[in-house]
Amino acid sequence: RRLRLRDDWIVCRNNNTTVPSCGNSIFWKSPSLPTTALLALLVLNSPEIDIYNRSNILHVPDVNQTGRAYYTLTWEHDLPAHSKILELRSINYRATVGVDNKLLIAIDEFGGMFARRRYQLPPGGKRLAIRIEPPDHVGSAECLTTINDEPCGQGGDHELAKDVTAQFFLGWDWQQAIPDRSTGFFDGVDIFFEENFQIRDPAVLVDHIDCENKVCSSLGNVTARVVATASSLLQGSTLRLFAEFSFNNTTIISSWFAVQNDTQIITNSFLLPNIELWWPLGLIDCCMQIGKRHQVQLWLEDQRGEKYAKTTFKFGARIFETYIEQDIGRAFKVNYRRIFLIGGNWITPDATFARALKNRYRAEIALHVGAGFNALRVWGGGVAEKDEFYEICDEYGVLVYQELSGTGDNNGRWAGSYDWPLDQAAYKVSVFDTMLRLRKFASLLFIGGGNELYPSSKSPNSLARAAITQALNQSERDYIFVPSSMDGGINGGNNSEHVNSYALTPKDGPYTMLMPYHFAQRNPGLNNENLSIAFQPEIGSASAPPDLDTLSCFLSTENEPPPFHDLNISDPDWQLHRYLSFSTQIKGNILYNHAYAYADDNLKHISLSDWLAYTKLAQHQQYQLLISSFFSRLFHFYTAVFIWKTQSPWPALRGFLYDFYKLRVNGGWRGIQAAAFALRSVYISNLISLDRCTLVNRANDPWTNISLRYDWFSIVSPNFSSFGNILTNHISVPPTSVLDLPLTIQQPLACLPPCLLRLTTSQGASASWYWRSLTTTNGGFDFSAFGLIRRTRRAIATFSFMNNTAEQFFFEISVPSTSPESLFYPEIVLENQSCHAPYYAVIPHYDDILLIQPGSVVTLSLALLSLSHNEEDDDEEYPPLHFTLEAWNLNIIQSKVAATTTS
Known part of the structure; x- marks a missing residue:
């Protein structure tokens, strides 16, 4: 106990x-x-x-x-x-x-x-x-x-x-x-409180899964071992380990052993027939169960039949493989099926640890799942994450790339010393204990030696490398290990210095806003289409909180917004919180500001609230196009993409998809959800030329009999009609593959801006929405028409709470036929959440609802996850729930509702 x-x-x-x-x-x-x-x-x-x-x-x-x-x-x-x-x-x-x-x-x-x-x-x-x-x-x-x-x-x-x-x-x-x-x-x-004995770090380790022709679905015959460490206050006690599996009442018994200090126990291999397999997100078909785990009970028994140290845990039956995909770079398989990884870079919930609680872990991981991520990278300059983090990743089917402590920034590559850390004995203990502790978790895909280490002859240093090798050998789990995230020379990017067995990529980044034409290029933003970057461990863009309410938790809302020329800002508080520019420098001093592209007025009249709204759409489009760019070259150029970063251990003004205090999602989160939530989707490859689209099937079964169509919508002219334009019929896409199609789409001149394009398919995919304009500035779109409709706010809508289940709350949004505009970018916000003690995290399910036309009624849903610090009390009472409907062009006076929950 x-x-x-x-x-x-x-x-x-x-x-x-x-x-x-x-x-x-x-x-x-x-x-x-x-x-x-x-x-x-x-x-x-x-x-x-x-x-x-x-x-x-x-x-x-x-x-x-x-x-x-x-x-x-x-x-x-x-x-x-x-x-x-x-x-x-x-x-x-x-x-x-x-x-x-x-x-x-x-x-x-x-x-x-x-x-x-x-x-x-x-x-x-x-x-x-x-x-x-x-x-x-x-x-x-x-x-x-x-x-x-x-x-x-x-x-x-x-x-x-x-x-x-x-x-x-x-x-x-x-x-x-x-x-x-x-x-x-x-x-x-x-x-x-055990009397004399403990069982530590138990795990069920899968050595082999037998599936017909190595095509696994829901079930497999699993060959496994049970491993554990027996600790005793009575040296030399003779014991056996028992393991009882709940799903088939199988009991496995180890050989007799004598406990000397911490004694590792390993059972002989045994068969678990027809066991339901553990599957991650981003791969699943109708028969697979995400995060399926089975319970096993362990205990020790002495020669008199006395039982000690009973412990129960859950395990997932799965097997991982890594390989080099068509000579482009590292890729992974789960249960013999290849998987494209879309991941987020994770630091930890709070640099002062106070928020590093199970409810917070669950909410943050659920936000990643809700956006469409299937992997997280626990970065090497941060922590070895806690068991609670891994238990929730196991449950949600989120794969984890855990790096050991070390970075090129401080361990010799750019600064510091290759000899660090100085206490190599402590490093050795740390590495071994981490591998022992984490070996039971199904979600742990592979271990990295550190962030951006280089060169292989020096980093990790010889003592650290020996410690890692010894830990890999002694942990009993067949860990996949990759020493570095990025090599490629001292500045990165020299492909001749990249070694696939040592590092994931020759270059990572960039971390800034990109122009629309960048996303049509290989390796967007790096200006090197000849570089082979299959596994991109970090690439990102600018971030901002979703609204004034969340910004006010850590910055004054009385200040002016960042200026148009925002590469260097003067506000010391914004500097302290690491503001990252929303601009792209085109040539010399010419800037394209992706946020101010949505402004319709003299820039002196832009409020901070307006600026945050502009950044929401700018982030949405950036991340939607970024993820679409990688998906459109699925297993042709790329095998994985990880966003830098998706969460933050303090309220920074860069590198997050939801705010630090209330976990309210921003436009970057919605952009990723728009691109990544569905396993099957269609993407525009070049938003400027509209000359190509890509059908992407990330699932492990074929996508067949597809019809593809496109429609244009005008927000300010709801009666404009350009519907039912069929592009092609009866096409198919194999599993984990893409199909490029030429397009002959032109934006109609009669489609008054703001103008939106929707692509839909007939079989099993969400709609893909894009907004664009006929006018460009320095290679970027002129979205000032969005600023105009935000200022006038002419859309009309009613908002009502329908019902809830244990998992979901459902709301109805009705736009009457008398509304002069379609409703654009609807969002549901939970009110009365304090900065320091929010009650719930909201996980929205917007699906493909970006625009609601007059005369339409839609249903939106969301999940609420408790953020209570009292994790033992499920009956803690919260105040009544009140929700607000917000939208880009809605008069919000009509938008508040109360939700009466039902169990």
Whole structure:
């Protein structure tokens, strides 16, 4: 039995004793775990302060100036009766543990931030104390001095990379440095009550799946092993491991073994016949079950038949393969079927750990699933994610690419040293413990050695490489391992220096807004169509919060919006939160501003609210065209694309698809959903010329008997008719393939702007919507007609709550025939959500509803996921739910409804 000590901690600053204890020191109530020293001190001194708001973080003392002792705190908690083992799951950075003023020595060696450490608790112990110190090398975010003109900013002065911890705590181009370097509890503090024995890191490892002709669907005959670690306070005990599978009542029994310290147990291979397989998103046909898992119970039994240490967990039966796709680059198969990966780059929910809770993980992962992602990359400058993250990825069918700690920015390639981290023994423990802990999760597709490491002869260094090799061999799981995300020379992009076995790609990026013509090119934005980039681990664009309500959580809404020439902005708060320009520099000083392309008025009259609305459409089109560009060359040029980034550990103004506080989606999220949610879709390849489209079938069964048509719509002239234009009939697309078709589409002159194009098919695909104009400026569209209809807001609509199920809320939107305009870009917003304690995350299901014509009634649905910090109380009462319908050209006075929930 395990008990997690989350609440009821006290905390103090008492560094004067060898054994940690608050003693007679001043103490106060700690925030609930996970937490940091910084948050604990804020509770004492400034509980109302949000360090992420505006420039507050700059007014907090930095550990580089205060010294490590300032952020060295001691936490105390009563020990439950009969406690046997204490486990610290992830402490940043050094922990000293005592019970009743007696020092405890850890069972496990020190492994930096990411390795677990266990302590045997003394019988009858009453009071637990844990002193946590910051990393040994806290570094400086200011970079007052550099060595050999090294670049500064990606990890500050790089010193933090000397330790085995998350490098982004010292700042990045999307992150302000955290003043205490996030010293504290990232994961749980667990108490175990077992009498003498523990089962640790159990896993069911699949060695082979037998499917007819290697074509797996729902069922397979699985050859597997059970592995686990037996820990005992009684050395030399002779035991057996039992594993009982619930789906067919099969019981597997290991050979007898004697426990010596931590003893690895491996059963002989056995057969699980006709078991339902685990499948990820982005591949499934009618017979497959996403995230299907089976329960297994383990226990130890001695020679007298006594049972100990019962534990239950779930596993997914699946097998992964990696290969080089047609000489273009690395690709993956799941259960022998190739899969195109559309992923997001993930850091962690909160740099101060407070939001790193199961409900938050579930909501953020669900937002990725709702947009159409089937993979996440846990980036190497961040963390080794917690079990809760992986459990939810298993459940949702989201594949994970987990990188080990290390970046080219700080580990020698561009700055820092190839010899780092300095404590290679701690790195070795960290790598091994991470691989042991994660081996049971079905969603973990492969492990990366680090972010943008190079060259292979130096990075990872020889000691780190040996530690990784040993961990791969001893973890028992047949991990797929790729040392680096990107090689290609010191600047990236030199294809002759790319080695597929070492890195995923020769070049990554870009990270800026692109022009419409870029998306018709191979490797959009890199200006190199000859470079073979099959697996793109990071490419992205600008981001902005969805509205004033979310922006107000961390910035003033009284300020002017960024100017048209926004490559360099003067507002210090926007600079601090890492604003990234919405402009593309065409030639010299000529800019095309993708947000202001939607403005119809003198730029001096643009409000901040207007600017946010413009960025919403700009982000939507950017990400829709970006994903469409990669899908249109599915397995011809590309095998994977990962967006940089899709979420943020603090409220930055770059690299996110939903806001940090309320998780409200922005236009980038909707653009990706428009392109990626359906496994079968049709895309315009060049929005300027309209001369080609692509039918994309990402599913693993054929797409047959397709008819393709296009329609034009005018928002301001709903009676305009250009419908039913048949492009082709009775065509088919094989599994995981594309079909290019020439187009003869012209935008009608009679279609008054704003003008929208819709492509639809007759068989199993969502509609694809695009907006464009006949007028271009510097290679980009003139969308000022959108600004005009937003200012006049002439569309009429009624909005009503219909009903709800346990999973979905349904709403009806009716646009009467008397409405002078069609309703464009409808969105449903949950009202009365505070910045710091939102009740729910909203997962919208907009499908292909972008425009609602007069005389039409449509149904929109959304899911609500709890964001309560009290994860044990499912009956927590929330205030009544009120929703608002918003749309680009709607007068919102008529749009508020209350939802009365039914169970």
